[in-house]
Amino acid sequence: MGQIEDLRLLVVIVDCGSISKAAAQLRIAKSAVSRRLGLLEDRFGTVLINRQPGMWRITDTGKELYQRAVGVVGDVDEITADFAQTSQTIEGPLSISVPQEFGIVFLRRFLIEFSLRHKNIQLQIEFDNRPVNLARENYDFAIRVTLQMENDTNAKHIGETRHRLYASKSYLDENTAPTSAQELKNHPLLNYGGAKRAEWEFLDDKGKPVIVAFKPVMSSNSGVYLADAARSGLGIVRLPDFVGQPACARGDLIEVLPDLKQAPLKIYLIHSEKRRLNRRMRIFAEEMTVECSNQTGVQNRW
Amino acid sequence: MGQIEDLRLLVVIVDCGSISKAAAQLRIAKSAVSRRLGLLEDRFGTVLINRQPGMWRITDTGKELYQRAVGVVGDVDEITADFAQTSQTIEGPLSISVPQEFGIVFLRRFLIEFSLRHKNIQLQIEFDNRPVNLARENYDFAIRVTLQMENDTNAKHIGETRHRLYASKSYLDENTAPTSAQELKNHPLLNYGGAKRAEWEFLDDKGKPVIVAFKPVMSSNSGVYLADAARSGLGIVRLPDFVGQPACARGDLIEVLPDLKQAPLKIYLIHSEKRRLNRRMRIFAEEMTVECSNQTGVQNRW
DNA sequence: CCTTACCGTTCGAATAAGGAGAACCTGTTG
DNA sequence: CAACAGGTTCTCCTTATTCGAACGGTAAGG
Numbered sequence: 067m068g069q070i071e072d073l074r075l076l077v078v079i080v081d082c083g084s085i086s087k088a089a090a091q092l093r094i095a096k097s098a099v100s101r102r103l104g105l106l107e108d109r110f111g112t113v114l115i116n117r118q119p120g121m122w123r124i125t126d127t128g129k130e131l132y133q134r135a136v137g138v139v140g141d142v143d144e145i146t147a148d149f150a151q152t153s154q155t156i157e158g159p160l161s162i163s164v165p166q167e168f169g170i171v172f173l174r175r176f177l178i179e180f181s182l183r184h185k186n187i188q189l190q191i192e193f194d195n196r197p198v199n200l201a202r203e204n205y206d207f208a209i210r211v212t213l214q215m216e217n218d219t220n221a222k223h224i225g226e227t228r229h230r231l232y233a234s235k236s237y238l239d240e241n242t243a244p245t246s247a248q249e250l251k252n253h254p255l256l257n258y259g260g261a262k263r264a265e266w267e268f269l270d271d272k273g274k275p276v277i278v279a280f281k282p283v284m285s286s287n288s289g290v291y292l293a294d295a296a297r298s299g300l301g302i303v304r305l306p307d308f309v310g311q312p313a314c315a316r317g318d319l320i321e322v323l324p325d326l327k328q329a330p331l332k333i334y335l336i337h338s339e340k341r342r343l344n345r346r347m348r349i350f351a352e353e354m355t356v357e358c359s360n361q362t363g364v365q366n367r368w
Numbered sequence: 369m370g371q372i373e374d375l376r377l378l379v380v381i382v383d384c385g386s387i388s389k390a391a392a393q394l395r396i397a398k399s400a401v402s403r404r405l406g407l408l409e410d411r412f413g414t415v416l417i418n419r420q421p422g423m424w425r426i427t428d429t430g431k432e433l434y435q436r437a438v439g440v441v442g443d444v445d446e447i448t449a450d451f452a453q454t455s456q457t458i459e460g461p462l463s464i465s466v467p468q469e470f471g472i473v474f475l476r477r478f479l480i481e482f483s484l485r486h487k488n489i490q491l492q493i494e495f496d497n498r499p500v501n502l503a504r505e506n507y508d509f510a511i512r513v514t515l516q517m518e519n520d521t522n523a524k525h526i527g528e529t530r531h532r533l534y535a536s537k538s539y540l541d542e543n544t545a546p547t548s549a550q551e552l553k554n555h556p557l558l559n560y561g562g563a564k565r566a567e568w569e570f571l572d573d574k575g576k577p578v579i580v581a582f583k584p585v586m587s588s589n590s591g592v593y594l595a596d597a598a599r600s601g602l603g604i605v606r607l608p609d610f611v612g613q614p615a616c617a618r619g620d621l622i623e624v625l626p627d628l629k630q631a632p633l634k635i636y637l638i639h640s641e642k643r644r645l646n647r648r649m650r651i652f653a654e655e656m657t658v659e660c661s662n663q664t665g666v667q668n669r670w
Numbered sequence: 671c672c673t674t675a676c677c678g679t680t681c682g683a684a685t686a687a688g689g690a691g692a693a694c695c696t697g698t699t700g
Numbered sequence: 701c702a703a704c705a706g707g708t709t710c711t712c713c714t715t716a717t718t719c720g721a722a723c724g725g726t727a728a729g730g
Binding site: 084085086096097099100101104117118119120122 | 676677678679680681
Binding site: 067094095097098101102118120121 | 716717718719720721724725726727
């Protein structure tokens with residue numbers, strides 16, 4: 067029989083202080099318990115438990131083995147609990163840090179549906195615009211939307227999105243639309259972020275980066291607000307798809323220079339390296355991955 | 369099959385990157401490997417490895433499980449290595465801190481014979497008179513001889529010895545031997561230790577402690593030296609059995625007040641709690657225990 | 671002193687688990 | 701297109717493991 071099962075047997079016997087009781091607890095015949103303990107002792111070539119009638123005493127070696135066995139058996143049980151689907155439903159707390167706009171626009175539906183699917187999960191969603199420190203603050207997961215992530219084993223690339231340029235119809239009626247990245251400088255530009263000077267990076271036909279540096283007429287760390295501003299005709303704005311596309315669909319904004327290539331924004335699901343994935347975390351990660359694949363078309367060929 | 373064996377299977381498969389290779393390495397039919405992996409996936413209700421022909425990719429869940437499995441499988445292997453008698457001979461370094469005189473007198477023979485029995489053990493014996501810090505200095509074991517040990521799970525009571533009073537024949541010829549503990553004060557006393565004032569504790573008939581405080585005419589942290597001093601007729605010395613008995617047997621010293629009761633000295637074998645017992649440490653501890661039982665008569669009824 | 675209760679071991683019979691090997695499917699390669 | 705490599709599935713078979721009953725021993729209690 068398996069090594070772990072033998073160790074577990076020893077643990078139960080020691081805990082029960084008797085072979086009979088151990089057999090009762092394990093719901094197997096005591097003969098089996100006796101025999102397996104004997105086999106274990108044979109394998110280790112030592113007496114683990116001294117059990118002459120009337121004297122029941124664990125050997126020093128037995129004690130030592132017991133100590134170690136308890137640890138490793140506990141580990142295995144933990145793994146089993148985290149991976150086996152003993153109960154179909156998952157439960158417990160789950161805390162996630164999500165970038166404000168991405169979360170609200172892109173994930174709102176998913177998070178609500180996830181919550182409905184798993185009613186016993188207490189989902190705590192923190193909307194943050196600054197990257198949170200996963201190790202210090204106690205989040206299970208965080209989502210990052212950046213150009214490129216430093217190689218992190220705890221980061222999973224779950225999707226992509228991209229920036230596009232938008233302006234309102236009224237603006238485009240009153241101004242001649244730009245025909246190249248360079249011409250953008252002649253337009254009032256709205257920038258996501260707080261810097262006084264900003265840079266937008268595009269890719270030319272050969273994939274080389276073209277950088278447009280400018281002073282934004284308006285800055286904000288809210289893409290939705292910028293979209294609204296652009297809708298009022300303030301100028302041209304660069305927005306990630308999950309903000310721009312809905313506005314575009316509503317007719318609020320019109321895409322400018324749609325053929326201009328831009329490096330994709332990558333979406334990562336990250337989790338603290340210290341924290342091990344339990345079942346509910348795994349399921350969240352899985353469903354999240356599927357959701358993002360569906361929405362962004364990133365094939366996760368498993 | 370056992371849980372650990374399944375986890376080990378997963379580890380091997382992942383390491384090999386293929387079911388066929390894993391089967392080859394494990395020297396079992398690949399059908400068995402395939403079946404067991406399938407069973408494992410069933411049990412966990414997840415796909416661990418996606419293995420359509422031409423596409424072999426470990427699932428995220430699989431990766432996570434693999435990480436954990438590696439750890440616990442390693443633990444089990446370590447336990448097996450430390451306990452199973454794969455090879456009858458033990459080998460490797462073994463370092464012990466022993467009190468000077470106890471070690472030399474009481475253990476010399478045992479340590480030499482142990483070394484002869486296990487020729488592949490590099491036995492390093494440090495004779496110390498001060499208790500060493502097991503955690504800081506890197507000893508496998510240390511031996512302590514004290515009246516009473518604070519309750520330490522890492523301390524094993526392996527034997528007992530006791531103090532006795534001795535004097536030389538010449539001294540007893542020239543002086544009247546004491547007839548009670550109190551009368552000791554009228555004699556020159558030799559004390560083990562460095563203090564200017566010393567106390568010896570005895571037990572009266574009812575087991576109550578009787579304390580004799582005195583200024584020793586000679587102090588030393590070497591019992592053998594004190595024995596030699598007493599042999600020259602300096603006075604009465606209190607020595608543990610392992611120093612006094614040989615001297616007595618040689619006729620160098622004669623026991624004084626043999627009926628006076630004294631609290632037994634307990635002999636402990638201790639090891640660092642941080643360090644786990646491996647096979648050679650366990651065997652040393654066992655043989656040491658047996659040796660001490662034989663010499664001191666402390667029954668270790670297992 | 672004998673009885674009852676409890677414990678652990680041993681034995682043969684019943685059973686369940688794991689492995690072998692062939693047939694099969696499916697992409698890949700030359 | 702054929703050979704090949706990798707994985708799956710099926711049946712058969714060997715083995716390990718369990719069960720239950722019988723046995724021997726100790727301890728407590730009338």
